Amino acid sequence: MCSALLCADDREVKFYVIDDGIQELTREMISVRVRSLAKALCLDVQLKFIDFSSHVLPPLTPLHGTLTAYARIFLPSLLTEDSVFYVDADIICNRRFSLFEETIEKQPKALLIGCQDPKLKILKNDCPWAKEIDVGDHELPYVNTGFLYMNLKNLRLFGLEGKFYDLAKDGKQMRFADQTALNFLCRGQIALAEPEFNILWSLGQGFDKESICNIHFVGSVKPWDPALKRDRLPQVLLFHSTAHSFGFESTKFTNWDETRIHFVFRSRTLLRMLFYKIASSGKFKKWQLRYKKWMIMKSYTKAYKNSLIERTKVLRQIDFC
Numbered sequence: 001m002c003s004a005l006l007c008a009d010d011r012e013v014k015f016y017v018i019d020d021g022i023q024e025l026t027r028e029m030i031s032v033r034v035r036s037l038a039k040a041l042c043l044d045v046q047l048k049f050i051d052f053s054s055h056v057l058p059p060l061t062p063l064h065g066t067l068t069a070y071a072r073i074f075l076p077s078l079l080t081e082d083s084v085f086y087v088d089a090d091i092i093c094n095r096r097f098s099l100f101e102e103t104i105e106k107q108p109k110a111l112l113i114g115c116q117d118p119k120l121k122i123l124k125n126d127c128p129w130a131k132e133i134d135v136g137d138h139e140l141p142y143v144n145t146g147f148l149y150m151n152l153k154n155l156r157l158f159g160l161e162g163k164f165y166d167l168a169k170d171g172k173q174m175r176f177a178d179q180t181a182l183n184f185l186c187r188g189q190i191a192l193a194e195p196e197f198n199i200l201w202s203l204g205q206g207f208d209k210e211s212i213c214n215i216h217f218v219g220s221v222k223p224w225d226p227a228l229k230r231d232r233l234p235q236v237l238l239f240h241s242t243a244h245s246f247g248f249e250s251t252k253f254t255n256w257d258e259t260r261i262h263f264v265f266r267s268r269t270l271l272r273m274l275f276y277k278i279a280s281s282g283k284f285k286k287w288q289l290r291y292k293k294w295m296i297m298k299s300y301t302k303a304y305k306n307s308l309i310e311r312t313k314v315l316r317q318i319d320f321c
């Protein structure tokens with residue numbers, strides 16, 4: 001939320017937090033942090049927690065153990081606004097929201113605007129109802145629903161919730177929860193935005209993006225997960241250093257100099273596999289460690305540069321209370 005605030009261009013920002021059982025203390029902490037940052041940035045911020053825990057849902061496939069992901073499908077009735085940016089809690093925003101405006105203007109009728117999912121790409125790759133639709137629709141772009149512009153006005157007219165309830169009745173497994181449902185239901189009425197608004201970065205992956213982008217920590221294990229043993233992964237470092245820069249106390253964040261690496265090496269390319277084979281033979285332990293450190297450092301610094309470079313300029317002037 002703090003990172004999203006820094007990417008806002010309007011003086012007035014309204015946040016709605018989908019609350020599916022956030023603890024009172026955490027809610028307070030979120031309010032204090034967001035309000036103090038807004039004050040420092042001279043922004044007028046409103047913050048509301050929407051209780052989703054009492055929402056009655058049909059039997060659904062959970063995502064990462066909860067049904068909260070489906071909440072965005074109900075935003076047309078939970079909110080009164082005409083449109084909203086939906087942003088997952090596992091995203092660090094770096095890209096100004098105003099850069100999205102041109103896309104919205106070009107696609108006034110679209111129900112949703114999102115970024116194409118780099119892995120799934122087209123509808124047929126995640127569509128349990130593929131047999132019931134036109135073959136032509138199989139090739140429609142498939143978006144990741146972590147970052148979405150939702151035209152709530154049009155979605156109300158479209159009757160999204162009613163359509164979703166009908167869909168849930170057939171009991172088919174929705175592999176990616178709301179994402180599976182939204183891509184199917186809104187097919188043909190989803191527009192694409194620049195991929196930089198939602199760059200997926202899962203644990204174990206390197207980072208090679210050159211431009212300022214929103215970073216989405218996908219996967220069931222998140223960089224802040226206390227159960228995560230590998231706490232020197234670039235994603236973990238980026239998350240904690242970002243939290244640190246916003247004034248959150250972060251026990252895990254340390255400087256590079258202090259970093260000791262215990263990192264399960266993962267690689268896809270043959271060359272790296274070969275290198276690993278040689279390096280793990282014991283003779284080359286020193287090189288193996290250096291190589292790992294270099295890999296982590298490269299990914300982390302690249303992600304850090306591409307994400308915080310603009311923000312740190314602002315943060316230096318902020319005195320957190």
Ligand SMILES: [Mn+2]
Nearest residue numbers: 088090146218
């Ligand atoms: Mn997510």
